[in-house]
Amino acid sequence: MVGIALLLFSLVYAEALTPEVHLSLLTQRGLQIKVKDIPGLQEVGYHYTINKVLPYTNGDYNYEVYHKSGDGFWTHENNNVQVNPGDGISYALYFKINGIGEVISNLHWKAQTGTSSSTSTNNTFGGLSTESASANSQHPLTTTTTIPQTYPSQSQNMKLIFSDQFNGNTIDKTKWKHDVSAFGGGNWECQIYSPEPANSYVRDGVLYLLPTLTSDKFGEDFLYHGVLDVQQQWGICTKKEFYGCRRDSKDAIIPPIMSSKLITNEKFSFKYGRVEVEAKMPVGDWIWPAIWLMPRDEHYGGWPRSGEIDIVETRGNRNYGNIGIHQMMSTLHWGTNWDQDRWGMTTQHRDLSSGTWGDDFHTYYMDWTADHIILGVDGKPVLTAATPPGGYFQKGHFSGSNIWQNGGNDAPFDREFYLQMNVAVGGTNGFFPDNVQHGGYAKPWSNNDPEAPKKFYESRHQWMPTWKGEDPALKVRSVKIWSYSSDHAMSLFG
Structure with missing residues (x-):
């Protein structure tokens, strides 16, 4: 848990933002992850592993999305990976907003057909709160993220x-x-x-x-x-x-x-x-x-x-x-x-x-x-x-x-x-x-x-x-x- 909390040193936002994250299985084969667009969003990174722990933010699969799709989401689809119902996805997300990058780590999703759930519900990691939809939801996982408003150079514990x-x-x-x-x-x-x-x-x-x-x-x-x-x-x-x-x-x-x-x-x-x-x-x-x-x-x-x-x-x-x-x-x-x-x-x-x-x-x-x-x-x-x-x-x-x-x-x-x-x-x-x-x-x-x-x-x-x-x-x-x-x-x- 130490590494997760310490990733907060990279957070920098002038105000709280709440990007929505959706995960789902593709019909034939593969995985879809998408983030709903928010003001100033310029890039989204998806880093994940399947059925094993994600080593901090370096996954077996690491992808960057530089353009949002027509439906207002920043979408990643991987048709070359086999994900079955019951498999566990450990993932980290990277957001670049107005030129500033931020990482959210230690996120988890258990793949299901027609429903989605998360094993990191209602957890708080050093001030980073993640709330996930219930396992009974008929919609893909929605994760609401609250971003702290501090940055190292502004922290009272920091000295230039x-x-x-x-x-x-x-x-x-x-x-x-x-x-x-x-x-x-x-x-x-x-x-x-x-x-x-x-x-x-x-x-x-x-x-x-x-x-x-x-x-x-x-x-x-x-x-x-x-x-x-x-x-x-x-x-x-x-x-x-x-x-x-x-x-x-x-x-x-x-x-x-x-x-x-x-x-x-x-x-x-x-x-x-x-x-x-x-x-x-x-x-x-x-x-x-x-x-x-x-x-x-x-x-x-x-x-x-x-x-x-x-x-x-x-x-x-x-x-x-x-x-x-x-x-x-x-x-x-x-x-x-x-x-x-x-x-x-x-x-x-x-x-x-x-x-x-x-x-x-x-x-x-x-x-x-x-x-x-x-x-x-x-x-x-x-x-x-x-x-x-x-x-x-x-x-x-x-x-x-x-x-x-x-x-x-x-x-x-x-x-x-x-x-x-x-x-x-x-x-x-x-x-x-x-x-x-x-x-x-x-x-x-x-x-x-x-x-x-x-x-x-x-x-x-x-x-x-x-x-x-x-x-x-x-x-x-x-x-x-x-x-x-x-x-x-x-x-x-x-």
Whole structure:
């Protein structure tokens, strides 16, 4: 029940609304769910399972309806699923009203011929009331939903502790610090993170993090015959691992891309709260943007022992199997060693039925308490990770001593984290899997290739045409962070 009540953090309405939900069996085969139209309704999502528990809001069947039908309903029909009288439907609903998303979860219906009933009658979940028609009704199930009138940013328990609307002409150095390194994320990614103005800048209220060719600054000969001393070039090197502070072309090609990574570490960190980042994802082959959080102090040890929270990651490719720029992912990383990362137990994705995440701005968010971490977009949860009752060590089925035994059940996610935003390119850790059908040409490198960055660069005639203008930039219009308790916020400005 914890995860259900906590979904209320995504609710935002100026007034109470009561959408009616109707479920029924189709005559020949399948299921119909429809919502009666209300003012301002722009989209309805139907997520459901049959004869099993719905894992939060991620069902076996997930559909979005973008247009209402002529009868004044937003209707979903699935003729490809077998639903028999007596089967149980567990479902969640998503409503987008006047640009704001809201989720209602933990709804249930027992399928019957000619009549409908619900197992979630007259329940209240943290202020969200659902009332269902009686089992003797000769009409499909009608669920009346009363929406609370509070929203996190308006709640008396919320306090805005970080905000940047990028209103000036430069990056605010009191809030952000550049990561400056050729570290490559430990994944042999192809970029150098630089403080160069060509790679990070503010214009017209938008922050741009734009990848460019290293040869644009240093010349192509430098890639094959030069030495990059990061400290000497920019006066600072923030990460020395994986040859992050010095690259010699005698060992391997100098990273062929320059890009940007901004972090709030040493400026700001916090524990428990809500993050909202309004951003447009980059478009271009092999571009890997991320908006994510890392622990301020590696209290439980090096990665992933102290955790990692990925609010959103995407792949910039338009034509990369079914995992290109139409898909976004949210993930938690946690484990006892780098090769024991249990991220696969805490990751979900959302796919657009049309368009891409690079077509427009979306609001990516995190709600984080001791009881849960919810990651999502436009008010719609993507990943809901309730704190395991026995802690993450038990959840991960690790052996040996519990490295988080001195923390809370939510350890390692019980310490202060800081926010970071970056645009990486390429890499060999499998984020860009081998053997995925790619439109136009094959992936230029394999993930076990020691010369992956070189092969990536030398195929630029294939991928550079997909990097059009500023499309490869991660564009950010707003960053806001609230604390759920002032005791949990820590500001390090100055």
